[in-house]
Amino acid sequence: MKGIYFDNASTSWPKAPGVVSEMAGYLENIGCNVGRGSYERAYAVSRRVYETREKLRCLFDAEDNKNVIFTANVTQAVNMVLKGFLRQGDHVLISGLEHNAVVRPLEHLKQTGLTCDVIPCDNLGNLEVTCIEKMIKPETRAVVMTHGSNVSGNILPIESVGRICKSHGLHFIVDTAQTAGLHNVSMQRANISALCFTGHKGLMGPQGIGGFLVTDELAEQMAPLLDGGTGSVSDQLDMPDFLPDRFEAGTLNLPGIYGLSSALDYLNSVDKNELLMIEEQLTKAFIRGVEAIDGLQLVGTADHRNRCALVSVDCLTKDNAQVAFELDRDYGIMTRVGMHCAPLAHRSLETYPQGTLRFSFSHFNTLDEVACALEALQKITSE
Ligand SMILES: Cc1ncc(COP(=O)(O)O)c(C=O)c1O
Missing domain, CATH: 3.90.1150.10 (Aspartate Aminotransferase, domain 1)
Structure with a gap:
C-alpha cells in the first residue's frame, strides 16, 4: 500500500526533486571534508558550502553569507542562540504557542537565574500582540517566537512583533521550523536578530541539517556552545572570533548541505x-x-x-x-x-x-x- x-x-x-541524487552524488563521487584538505576537490566542496550559505542568506534576507551558521536542526540552533547570549538576571518573552525546542532551553536557563513570561494567545491561536509592550521589563533582552504553530497552523505576526522589539532595543529570535520554504520570511523587514531553521520540513531537504542566521550585533554577544576543530586558525586554543567558524565546531553535515542546496534550487525554480x-x-x-x-x-x-x-x-x-x-x-x-x-x-x-x-x-x-x-x-x- x-x-x-x-x-x-x-x-x-x-523531498524536493534532486535531493536524493545530490546527496548520493556527494557520497559516491566527492566524499571529502571542507576547510581541511589542500586539494581541488576539497575547494569545490568549500564552494558548494559557501553557495548554500548564499542561497540561505537570499532566502531569509540576512546581512551576509558569513552570518549563516549550520547546525543539525532548528532545536540545536535555538539552543546555541539562547544559551549563547542570555545571562543570569535576563528576562525574555515567548509566545503561548512555543514548541519545546524553545521552551526547554529556557527552562534550563531558568535554573541559572533567567526569567521568562508568556505572551498570551487565545484559544484560536491568535497572539495578543497588544500585551507585549506592557510585559516588557527593564531586564527584558529578547522576544523568542515561533513563526508558525505546529499545533494550530497559525502564522504569528512577526513583522509587528519585530517593530516592537526594535523600538525597545530587544533581540528578536524566530523559530521558522514550520514556515521556512514557501512562506516569506525576511530578517530585515521583521527586524530578526537570529532566525533559526530546520532543513527537513518546508525546505524539503534531508534530516540532520539546519542552522541559524544571526546579525553581527547579536553574534558579538554570543559565546559558542560547542568548542572544537574548525579547520581555521588551528594554532589557537580558543575558537576563532570570526563567523561562521566561531559557531561551527567539528565537521559539517556535508551530505545534508548538498541535499539542502539542491532543495533550495528547487524552491528557487518554482x-x-x-x-x-x-x-x-x-x-x-x-x-x-x-x-x-x-x-x-x-x-x-x-x-x-x-x-x-x-x-x-x-x-x-x-x-x-x-x-x-x-x-x-x-x-x-x-x-x-x-x-x-x-x-x-x-x-x-x-x-x-x-x-x-x-x-x-x-x-x-x-x-x-x-x-x-x-x-x-x-x-x-x-x-
Ligand atoms: C515550531 C517547531 N519548532 C521546532 C521544531 C523542532 O524541529 P527539529 O526537530 O527539526 O529541530 C519543530 C518540529 O516539529 C516545530 O514544529
Missing part, C-alpha cells in the same frame, strides 16, 4: 505563490470537511488563509490515538497524534492534556487524498 502521507509538519516527504495556493486549497478542503463531521472538533482557527498547511482536530467520540491507529491500519493514512512537543500551545488552544490529531500537507498532496481522509474520518468517528 502506497499510503497517504499527512505528516509533513514532522518532516516533509517526498512559483512559490502557486504552491502555497495548492497547500491553501488542501487546507481549506480539509477544514470544510472536518466542520461537516459531527464527531470532530477543529482546533484553532478555521481560516484557511495565511496559515501553515496543517490542521489539528480533536475527536469527540473516540480517543484521538485510536483514530490515528485506524486511519493508518485501515486506510494507510499517516498522521501525528498527541502533544506534538508543544504543551504550552496545547494549554493555549485548550487541548491539554489530550493533545490533538494532526494532518499536515505539502504541495505534493492532492485533493483526492484529502477527500479520502475525510471519508475515512467520517466512518471511523461514527462507528
Whole structure:
C-alpha cells in the first residue's frame, strides 16, 4: 500500500526533486571534508558550502553569507542562540504557542537565574500582540517566537512583533521550523536578530541539517556552545572570533548541505505563490470537511488563509490515538497524534492534556487524498 502521507509538519516527504541524487552524488563521487584538505576537490566542496550559505542568506534576507551558521536542526540552533547570549538576571518573552525546542532551553536557563513570561494567545491561536509592550521589563533582552504553530497552523505576526522589539532595543529570535520554504520570511523587514531553521520540513531537504542566521550585533554577544576543530586558525586554543567558524565546531553535515542546496534550487525554480495556493486549497478542503463531521472538533482557527498547511482536530467520540491507529491500519493514512512537543500551545488552544490529531500537507498532496481522509474520518468517528 502506497499510503497517504499527512505528516509533513514532522518532516516533509517526498523531498524536493534532486535531493536524493545530490546527496548520493556527494557520497559516491566527492566524499571529502571542507576547510581541511589542500586539494581541488576539497575547494569545490568549500564552494558548494559557501553557495548554500548564499542561497540561505537570499532566502531569509540576512546581512551576509558569513552570518549563516549550520547546525543539525532548528532545536540545536535555538539552543546555541539562547544559551549563547542570555545571562543570569535576563528576562525574555515567548509566545503561548512555543514548541519545546524553545521552551526547554529556557527552562534550563531558568535554573541559572533567567526569567521568562508568556505572551498570551487565545484559544484560536491568535497572539495578543497588544500585551507585549506592557510585559516588557527593564531586564527584558529578547522576544523568542515561533513563526508558525505546529499545533494550530497559525502564522504569528512577526513583522509587528519585530517593530516592537526594535523600538525597545530587544533581540528578536524566530523559530521558522514550520514556515521556512514557501512562506516569506525576511530578517530585515521583521527586524530578526537570529532566525533559526530546520532543513527537513518546508525546505524539503534531508534530516540532520539546519542552522541559524544571526546579525553581527547579536553574534558579538554570543559565546559558542560547542568548542572544537574548525579547520581555521588551528594554532589557537580558543575558537576563532570570526563567523561562521566561531559557531561551527567539528565537521559539517556535508551530505545534508548538498541535499539542502539542491532543495533550495528547487524552491528557487518554482512559483512559490502557486504552491502555497495548492497547500491553501488542501487546507481549506480539509477544514470544510472536518466542520461537516459531527464527531470532530477543529482546533484553532478555521481560516484557511495565511496559515501553515496543517490542521489539528480533536475527536469527540473516540480517543484521538485510536483514530490515528485506524486511519493508518485501515486506510494507510499517516498522521501525528498527541502533544506534538508543544504543551504550552496545547494549554493555549485548550487541548491539554489530550493533545490533538494532526494532518499536515505539502504541495505534493492532492485533493483526492484529502477527500479520502475525510471519508475515512467520517466512518471511523461514527462507528
Ligand atoms: C515550531 C517547531 N519548532 C521546532 C521544531 C523542532 O524541529 P527539529 O526537530 O527539526 O529541530 C519543530 C518540529 O516539529 C516545530 O514544529
